[in-house]
Amino acid sequence: MPMSKSNATSAEPHVARKRFGQNFLHDPGLIARIIDAIGPQPSDRLVEIGPGQAAITAPLIAAAGHVHAIEIDRDLAARLHERFTSAQLTIDQQDVLRVDFHGLSARLGGKLRIVGNLPYNISSPILFHLLDAADVIVDQHVMLQKEVVDRMVADCGSKIYGRLSVMLQARYRMVRCLLVPPGAFHPAPKVDSAVIRMVPLATDQVRVNDWPIFSAVVALAFSQRRKMLRNTLAGYADALDWQSLGISPTQRAEEVSVEKFIALANYVASLPSASEGGQRIEPGLA
Numbered sequence: 001m002p003m004s005k006s007n008a009t010s011a012e013p014h015v016a017r018k019r020f021g022q023n024f025l026h027d028p029g030l031i032a033r034i035i036d037a038i039g040p041q042p043s044d045r046l047v048e049i050g051p052g053q054a055a056i057t058a059p060l061i062a063a064a065g066h067v068h069a070i071e072i073d074r075d076l077a078a079r080l081h082e083r084f085t086s087a088q089l090t091i092d093q094q095d096v097l098r099v100d101f102h103g104l105s106a107r108l109g110g111k112l113r114i115v116g117n118l119p120y121n122i123s124s125p126i127l128f129h130l131l132d133a134a135d136v137i138v139d140q141h142v143m144l145q146k147e148v149v150d151r152m153v154a155d156c157g158s159k160i161y162g163r164l165s166v167m168l169q170a171r172y173r174m175v176r177c178l179l180v181p182p183g184a185f186h187p188a189p190k191v192d193s194a195v196i197r198m199v200p201l202a203t204d205q206v207r208v209n210d211w212p213i214f215s216a217v218v219a220l221a222f223s224q225r226r227k228m229l230r231n232t233l234a235g236y237a238d239a240l241d242w243q244s245l246g247i248s249p250t251q252r253a254e255e256v257s258v259e260k261f262i263a264l265a266n267y268v269a270s271l272p273s274a275s276e277g278g279q280r281i282e283p284g285l286a
Contacts, residue, residue: 025055025117025143027184032059034195037177038115038141040064045108049096049116049126049142052076054083056115061088068108070096096126101133114140120191123148124164134171140198141177149176149194156257163222167215169258170208172198207262214265221253221261228252236268 025031034056040046040063051057051069053076060067061084068090071077077093092099105112114137118126123144130140144152152168153176154161168174180193208214221232230237230249242249245263247256256264 024053025180025185030178030180030184031055033178034141034143035059035063037195037197038113040113044113044138045105045110047101047104047112047114049114049118051080051091052117054080056117057084057089060115066090068092068104070094070099072096097122097129099129101130102136105133105136111136111138113138114142116140117143120145120148127152127164127168131167131171134200135203137200139200140172141195142198143180143193143195146179146192146194149196152196157255159254161254162225163218166218166222166258166261168198170214170262171206172200174198207259207266209266210269213269214262217265217268218253218261221256225253229256236271239271240264240267 038060040060042063042065044064046060046064046067048057048060048067048069051067051071057067057069057080066088069080070092071080072093072095074093077091080089080091092104101112114130116126127142130137148164151160151162151164153174154165175197177195177197180195182188182190182192185193217233217236220235221229224232228250229247229252232253233240237249240249245260245267247260247264
């Protein structure tokens with residue numbers, strides 16, 4: 001199968017757009033290691049977020065035959081259309097935060113494998129958006145700012161343990177695959193990056209009873225990190241059986257494990273007032 005329609009793409013080089021957080025991977029050795037970590041197969045329904053200049057897209061297509069790409073940049077989308085056939089690449093030209101991954105899974109006929117070099121400026125919102133679709137995702141291999149990856153896998157008690165840590169660890173098994181230095185990109189970012197593998201837990205392993213309430217409780221708890229839980233969760237504090245939960249109302253959020261946050265939110269979900277207190281809070285960068 002030919003790898004592309006033509007060896008010639010648009011004559012003018014693409015200029016990275018800062019508003020889209022574009023940094024293009026170009027290191028062949030690291031690209032090969034990333035592809036090896038993903039392990040693409042012909043039966044996969046691969047969805048790539050931000051294919052850019054196809055550094056990862058091309059080897060994914062070579063291994064799996066087809067990739068469904070989400071690319072917001074019209075110029076890059078046009079170049080990808082020139083380079084690959086429709087049998088090799090489907091391009092969904094829109095903001096990834098507007099993509100209905102449940103609908104996409106239904107259209108592609110099964111669960112998705114997500115791949116992407118996520119824009120640093122909106123990486124957390126993308127992760128929360130994907131979290132809502134975890135039930136139709138096989139796994140995610142995403143590249144992020146190393147600092148974000150560190151927060152994702154942070155342990156309870158760490159200064160960087162926060163809302164992102166709790167929300168993601170409640171739904172995924174996560175493993176850092178490799179570090180990526182700034183020089184592997186053009187233009188080079190000012191920070192190190194890392195690739196992380198995220199595998200959604202099986203349905204019977206997910207302990208959260210009500211995700212909107214879980215999200216609300218965790219967001220409130222971390223909304224003022226220096227305050228005690230009895231203050232940040234003041235709306236629930238008097239109704240909670242702190243002793244049975246194994247949590248002290250004088251603890252701070254960073255001292256509460258993922259498992260205890262799940263127990264706390266499940267307790268809140270069982271309260272008569274939960275519908276009012278559990279209104280969904282939109283993801284942020286806490």
